[in-house]
Amino acid sequence: MNGVNLMDLLSQIFGKDPEMKSKDTAKERLRLVLVHDRTSISPQLLETLREELIAGISKYLEIDEGGLEVNLDRNERAVALVASIPIRKMKRPFDVAVER
Amino acid sequence: MAGKVIVITSGKGGVGKTTTTANLGTGLAALGRKVALLDADIGLRNLDVVMGLENRIVYDIVDVAEGNCRLRQALIKDKRYEHLFLLPAAQTRDKNAVTPEQMKNICDELRKEFDYILIDSPAGIEQGFKNAIAGADSAIIVTTPEVSAVRDADRIIGLLEAAELRDPKLILNRLRPDMVKKGDMMDIDDVIEILAISLIGVVPEDENIIIFTNRGEPVVLDQNSPAGQAYRNIVRRLEGEEVPLMSFQGSSSFLSLFKRLVGIGGR
Ligand SMILES: Nc1ncnc2c1ncn2[C@@H]1O[C@H](COP(=O)(O)OP(=O)(O)O)[C@@H](O)[C@H]1O
Ligand SMILES: [Mg+2]
Numbered sequence: 001m002n003g004v005n006l007m008d009l010l011s012q013i014f015g016k017d018p019e020m021k022s023k024d025t026a027k028e029r030l031r032l033v034l035v036h037d038r039t040s041i042s043p044q045l046l047e048t049l050r051e052e053l054i055a056g057i058s059k060y061l062e063i064d065e066g067g068l069e070v071n072l073d074r075n076e077r078a079v080a081l082v083a084s085i086p087i088r089k090m091k092r093p094f095d096v097a098v099e100r
Numbered sequence: 101m102a103g104k105v106i107v108i109t110s111g112k113g114g115v116g117k118t119t120t121t122a123n124l125g126t127g128l129a130a131l132g133r134k135v136a137l138l139d140a141d142i143g144l145r146n147l148d149v150v151m152g153l154e155n156r157i158v159y160d161i162v163d164v165a166e167g168n169c170r171l172r173q174a175l176i177k178d179k180r181y182e183h184l185f186l187l188p189a190a191q192t193r194d195k196n197a198v199t200p201e202q203m204k205n206i207c208d209e210l211r212k213e214f215d216y217i218l219i220d221s222p223a224g225i226e227q228g229f230k231n232a233i234a235g236a237d238s239a240i241i242v243t244t245p246e247v248s249a250v251r252d253a254d255r256i257i258g259l260l261e262a263a264e265l266r267d268p269k270l271i272l273n274r275l276r277p278d279m280v281k282k283g284d285m286m287d288i289d290d291v292i293e294i295l296a297i298s299l300i301g302v303v304p305e306d307e308n309i310i311i312f313t314n315r316g317e318p319v320v321l322d323q324n325s326p327a328g329q330a331y332r333n334i335v336r337r338l339e340g341e342e343v344p345l346m347s348f349q350g351s352s353s354f355l356s357l358f359k360r361l362v363g364i365g366g367r
Contacts, residue, residue, distance in 0.1 A: 021282075021283030021284065022283065022284045023280075023283050023284060023285055023286045023287070023290065024283070026246070026247050026286055027286055027290050027294065029247055030247050030250055030251060030294055031294065033247075033251055034251065034254050034294065037251065037254065037255060038254070038258070
């Protein structure tokens, strides 16, 4: 998620883009912050989502509930729901067999 | 005929709500309309000094809400116009001294007698804001071309929508064409694109506003200042007229902007 992208790298090498006007920076920052403001997802809603995700996924996979992470991430111009779900094993017998 | 109740709001403080309310109200009165200005910023009363009426206050909006006086008695007549009145905010009370229901009743009573009721909203999104919008049937949002002001305006747009106050109009205040030209200030198009609402006017940064406000005179009555012209244009748009933007106001696509300009009036 936080990997250095080409743009960042270039601006690190060449210094700040001389063509980038301060108003463009303002606009870009506004756009990002508003995407986040407008998706008003409360921590409580996120917690409910987490519980229902566990319930839903557990029908198919055995997961490590303690290690499950659900977060909102902002990238370029959208908000992404990023879930990291450690899987212990698949539930169906043939998958278990493949697993070792 | 029932008057229009328009709330002037912004989220962020200091962006020009009170100045806008005073100037649009005075401008409408100058065209012969009956206008009531209502200061809903309880505890931080300001519209009285901007209008130059601070020495005439006897009763205020809380007195009306609590029944200490009749609405008529609390209305202060303007110095300049016969049909322009101010209902001042209380200075020594807080936002909870008036309820949304009381606010609604006051607006409905004013509606019977005035063509326009302009409500000067406090900053913020809490009780004071809720009171200010309670009796309104449309809204004007004031913002400056800065990140924090536009962000707050966006929040207000969402809250107005939730309160079923649809189709708010935007006033972009304190625009500096010189900075826009250098690329150091967001222009009209930038702000409109981000907020996605229609524009009713642009007011340039103008030191005449401060000079006139020092004297308790609305700049809208000054024929020589750019801000005065800008306010007169907005007044005409409120009245349903199509008025193009002033030419000094830098914009990347003037024509597309012209199409976006809409008046509230004329329905
Ligand atoms: N277009 C403008 N040019 C110059 N000064 C302005 C302009 N608009 C507002 N001001 C000044 O900015 C300050 C805040 O305005 P005000 O109307 O009191 O804002 P608000 O009611 O939103 O807090 C005042 O001192 C006012 O004179
Ligand atoms: Mg104010």
